[in-house]
Amino acid sequence: MGKAVGLVENCVPTSLSNDQESKEGQQEPWCNIPKDLLDSPPPWLCSFRNTGNNMERCKFFHPMHNDAYEIRINPEVSNATILFSGYGWLLLSKGYGQLFLFDLTTKQSIDLPDCSEDMVSVMSFTSSPASPDCLVVGLSSVSDIAASFTYKLGEDSWNVYFIELDRLFLTKDCSPVFHKGLFYCLDRKGCLIEFNPNEPDQSWATYKMRLPERESAAHQTFMLEKEDNLLAVLITEDSKSVHVYKWDDEEKMFQPIKRLGDYMLFVSHGASCSERAIVKATD
Incomplete structure (x- = not known):
């Protein structure tokens, strides 16, 4: 994610307004959104914008319906960088290691302890920040040395662990994914890191996936969960083609898949x- 645009998987704002009504200063309640939008609310693309006169807004766009709605937000939110989103929450950076969580539904904000700028390479969290079990994780790597940063909400500081890997790994922009109790992160060369956030100093493992033929690196890499499976999406550097792989937990390797059902x-x-392709022409 860049500074302005984010993907929100589980967000149900209590008050939204479309472009025309927001110009008139009117608000449209969530229940008045067209029913076809409510049938499949997630995911939403969100972006921040300044409309002038200190009117900071977060704009929601539904990629399957081509509809947009807005809510007002605090200026400190709109000026932040989106690092991760999930469960209706954003993980944001104000710069200089200042991190905070923001609930788009209630507009609740949770400040996190300050951290080193190196921590904000890639980050994610395990569950809703409203849960006492929520763990925020950051991952940074230079050459074959990696560091994990973990923070449990309510604690005073980050826990930092440095690990020497058995191969080169360069974090870039693929957020760690929490899958079956473990975190996974993939770089553009096809190197995968796996570690347990509860034992980050002794549970690291690295794997090498086979990249598409004639490709030395991926242009972009993404990871996500689909049902009970861990998927990797690679956009290749040379041909810009898209490849999807499924992680085999037993064999510890990625297998290419051709269809998503x-x-x-x-x-x-x-x-x-x-998400299921339940809207016409999206299958």
């Missing part, structure tokens, strides 16, 4: 998700 994949650098 009745599912669609939504990918972005801060979060990715899968």
